Structure formats: C-alpha cells, structure tokens
Amino acid sequence: xxxxxxxxxxxxxxxxxxxxxxxxxxxxxxxxxxxxxxxxxxxxxxxxxxxxxxxxxxxxxxxxxxxxxxxxxxxxxxxxxxxxxxxx
Amino acid sequence: xxxxxxxxxxxxxxxxxxxxxxxxxxxxxxxxxxxxxxxxxxxxxxxxxxxxxxxxxxxxxxxxxxxxxxxxxxxxxxxxxxxxxxxxxxxxxxxxxxxxxxxxxxxxxxxxxxxxxxxxxxxxxxxxxxxxxxxxxxxxxxxxxxxxxxxxxxxxxxxxxxxxxxxxxxxxxxxxxxxxxxxxxxxxxxxxxxxxxxxxxxxxxxxxxxxxxxxxxxxxxxxxxxxxxxxxxxxxxxxxxxxxxxxxxxxxxxxxxxxxxxxxxxxxxxxxxxxxxxxxxxxxxxxxxxxxxxxxxxxxxxxxxxxxxxxxxxxxxxxxxxxxxxxxxxxxxxxxxxxxxxxxxxxxxxxxxxxxxxxxxxxxxxxxxxxxx
Numbered sequence: 001x002x003x004x005x006x007x008x009x010x011x012x013x014x015x016x017x018x019x020x021x022x023x024x025x026x027x028x029x030x031x032x033x034x035x036x037x038x039x040x041x042x043x044x045x046x047x048x049x050x051x052x053x054x055x056x057x058x059x060x061x062x063x064x065x066x067x068x069x070x071x072x073x074x075x076x077x078x079x080x081x082x083x084x085x086x087x088x
Numbered sequence: 089x090x091x092x093x094x095x096x097x098x099x100x101x102x103x104x105x106x107x108x109x110x111x112x113x114x115x116x117x118x119x120x121x122x123x124x125x126x127x128x129x130x131x132x133x134x135x136x137x138x139x140x141x142x143x144x145x146x147x148x149x150x151x152x153x154x155x156x157x158x159x160x161x162x163x164x165x166x167x168x169x170x171x172x173x174x175x176x177x178x179x180x181x182x183x184x185x186x187x188x189x190x191x192x193x194x195x196x197x198x199x200x201x202x203x204x205x206x207x208x209x210x211x212x213x214x215x216x217x218x219x220x221x222x223x224x225x226x227x228x229x230x231x232x233x234x235x236x237x238x239x240x241x242x243x244x245x246x247x248x249x250x251x252x253x254x255x256x257x258x259x260x261x262x263x264x265x266x267x268x269x270x271x272x273x274x275x276x277x278x279x280x281x282x283x284x285x286x287x288x289x290x291x292x293x294x295x296x297x298x299x300x301x302x303x304x305x306x307x308x309x310x311x312x313x314x315x316x317x318x319x320x321x322x323x324x325x326x327x328x329x330x331x332x333x334x335x336x337x338x339x340x341x342x343x344x345x346x347x348x349x350x351x352x353x354x355x356x357x358x359x360x361x362x363x364x365x366x367x368x369x370x371x372x373x374x375x376x377x378x379x380x381x382x383x384x385x386x387x388x389x390x391x392x393x394x395x396x397x398x399x400x401x402x403x404x405x406x407x408x409x410x411x412x413x414x415x416x417x418x419x420x421x422x423x424x425x426x427x428x429x430x431x432x433x434x435x436x437x438x439x440x441x442x443x444x445x446x447x448x449x450x451x452x453x454x455x456x457x458x459x460x461x
Binding site: 010011013015019020024026028029082083084 | 152206314319
C-alpha cells in the first residue's frame with residue numbers, strides 16, 4: 001500500500017448529505033455512514049494523491065504523530081478495499 | 089406500566105425511493121414482487137410528476153433512487169428520469185431484466201448520470217432461465233447486455249432469485265456473476281408476496297437446499313472477498329426471527345407505484361383499510377411526516393404486547409406487516425416468521441410444501457377475468 005494511489009471504484013461516491021449534515025459514501029444498493037476521521041481521509045481520495053501524500057496532508061492538519069496517522073489511514077483504506085469501495 | 093413502554097423518537101428522513109415506473113414487463117416470472125392486480129400503461133404517472141417527485145425526495149433526505157418496475161426500461165422517458173435524478177443529486181440505480189437495452193441506450197444512460205445497474209437472471213442454465221422468465225432467448229440476451237453494461241463503464245450487480253427449481257445450480261450462478269464482471273452479486277431467496285405467494289408450493293426450497301445454499305454463499309464470500317460483494321436474502325419461512333422488512337415500516341424507504349400511490353413498501357397495497365396518498369395530489373414530505381398509513385405501523389407503539397416487550401423490537405421492527413396480513417388476516421399481528429408468534433406453525437406447514445411435487449407455475453401477466461386464485 002505504501003506508494004499506492006487510492007481511488008473510488010465506479011458506483012461509489014462520497015457525498016455530503018445536507019439534510020442530515022453528514023458525509024456518506026453512496027454505493028450499489030447500500031450506503032456507508034462515516035465518522036469524522038473517515039470523512040477527512042476520504043475527502044483526500046481523489047485518484048491522484050498517494051497514500052503517503054494523504055498521510056502528509058492529515059499530519060499537517062492534525063496534531064498527532066505521523067506514524068499513528070499512517071496506521072489509521074492504512075487500516076481504514078484496507079477496510080474500504082474489502083468493502084469494494086476503493087481500489088489501491 | 090405505560091411509563092415503561094418505549095417512546096418513539098422523532099421521524100427520521102427516508103434514505104431511499106423505490107420508483108416503480110411501470111408494471112409493463114416482457115418477462116413473466118412467477119415470483120414477481122408486483123401485486124396480482126397490475127397497472128396498465130394508461131394509469132402511469134407522467135414525466136413531469138416523476139421529476140417533481142425526484143426533487144421532493146432529495147429535499148426530504150432521500151439519497152438513492154431505485155428505478156424499478158415491472159421493467160423500467162419500458163418507459164420511454166427513462167433517460168429523462170435518470171437525468172432528473174442526477175440533477176436532484178440522487179444516486180440512481182436501474183433494476184432491470186435488460187432485454188430491452190442495447191449499447192446505445194446504455195451509453196446514453198451512463199452519460200445521463202446513472203450510477204449502477206442491477207441485472208436480473210432467472211438461472212445459470214439458458215433453457216431453465218427462459219422457462220422461468222417466460223421469455224424466449226432472454227438468457228442469452230442478458231449475457232450480451234451484461235457485457236454492454238460493463239462496456240458502458242457502469243458497475244453491475246448480477247441478481248439471482250433462487251428457489252427449489254434452480255438452487256442446485258447456485259454454484260454455476262455465482263460463477264456466472266464472476267465471469268460477467270459483476271462487482272456485486274445478489275442471491276435472493278424468493279420472498280412470498282403477490283405472484284410468488286400464489287406460486288409458493290412450486291418455489292419453496294427444502295431445508296437441505298437452503299443449508300446447501302447457505303454454505304455455498306459463505307464459501308463464495310470468502311473466495312471473492314475484496315473483489316465481489318455478495319448480498320444474500322434468506323427465506324424467512326425457515327427463520328426463528330422475522331426479517332426487518334424494509335428496515336421497519338416507513339423508516340427508510342418510500343415506494344411509489346406506477347400510478348403514483350406512495351407506500352411504505354411495494355406490497356402494502358395488499359393491506360385493507362388504507363387510503364394511500366397519490367403523489368399527484370400530495371407532496372412526498374407531507375406523506376412521510378403525516379400520512380396516517382405511514383404512521384400506522386411506524387416505530388414500536390403499534391406493536392402487540394409480545395413484540396413491544398421484546399428486546400428485538402428495534403432490530404426487526406416486528407417483521408413484515410404484509411406477511412402478517414397475508415398469512416393471519418391481521419396486519420397488526422406478530423409476523424408469523426417469528427418463533428414467538430402464535431401463528432409460527434404456519435411457516436412450518438408451508439415448508440412441508442417443499443417435499444411435495446411442485447405444482448404448475450402461474451406466470452405473471454396483466455390479468456384477465458379468467459385468471460383467479
């Protein structure tokens with residue numbers, strides 16, 4: 001995963017839901033509700049940024065050790081790969 | 089004692105709109121979820137009304153629209169409706185038999201913003217599939233259409249409805265879904281409403297078939313993890329607890345019939361004693377928030393004591409009202425699928441049908457007076 005560039009698979013879309021004021025990933029006949037950290041990661045998944053670039057962006061934004069952020073990002077992306085939402 | 093009963097929270101907005109655009113369909117599957125009394129083309133909503141409904145749905149909080157039927161591609165304005173859904177910010181899903189599609193129409197739908205296609209298959213064996221769908225050469229055409237859906241860049245769900253007459257070929261069905269490039273495979277045991285209830289004795293699987301299917305799906309999920317999502321709908325006739333039908337009555341989904349009736353589920357028209365609102369006359373927001381039919385079985389306050397005091401009440405929401413009515417004659421009864429229902433023996437009795445010879449199938453057709461139950 002180290003240098004991989006994550007991208008949403010076709011049929012999966014990150015969207016802000018204005019009615020509920022929350023972020024969701026819309027997917028084939030399902031949707032994923034997202035918690036705060038997941039939203040910040042997925043907003044950076046654009047098919048161009050690599051995983052390290054995403055970690056860098058989050059490290060600049062949050063006061064947390066880079067290693068910790070990297071571990072969280074890897075786990076989250078791997079989970080979404082298994083759900084079919086993104087590819088690496 | 090009343091102070092101890094659960095109090096229902098405020099109404100949350102719906103997540104999905106099931107838009108049954110038409111009851112017209114070239115196929116005649118005997119397990120169709122449509123009602124026995126099918127709407128004719130002349131009764132269907134017009135384009136402008138559907139477009140208004142899509143915008144009202146989005147404003148109300150709906151995130152996804154499922155264009156269904158009948159066969160939704162039988163509507164000449166499907167492309168406009170997909171465009172309308174995209175303009176309203178809705179994720180759009182086309183639930184289709186595929187046989188009326190071609191490369192040009194799929195390309196146009198993809199360009200219009202269609203997000204996903206669910207393509208139905210009746211079997212993995214062409215002759216058996218065409219027999220069940222009542223449509224010659226349908227299976228071969230579906231194989232071609234699946235390729236065209238992928239070529240148009242659209243994600244594909246391969247849908248297989250399974251029952252006693254095709255379950256032996258479930259491994260072939262799963263392989264077919266994989267070969268067709270589906271990103272999602274739906275294996276759905278028949279649920280018994282409308283046409284399928286009429287044909288229940290011809291469709292009910294045996295327990296051995298069900299257990300074989302459960303094992304087959306579990307193995308395929310392991311094998312395909314991370315590549316293909318498999319959704320599996322089990323038959324509640326063998327269950328000890330009912331399904332959370334529609335995620336709870338009027339909690340997640342609004343269904344609109346071809347003629348414009350707003351319902352909490354596609355089978356709700358079978359229930360007596362309701363005057364369902366028509367979206368020609370009423371806004372979707374008013375329907376969701378205040379229609380007496382939507383409110384009748386929403387939440388937990390309506391439940392019989394056995395359900396209301398059960399710790400599963402907000403998990404299964406009392407199961408299915410339409411099944412309760414179809415089997416017991418009382419839509420407010422505990423779903424007989426629940427082992428705690430006094431009517432649960434009806435499920436066990438129905439399951440015995442699986443061991444008897446299958447009767448002839450009654451095919452789905454716009455009914456004439458000659459066809460009565």
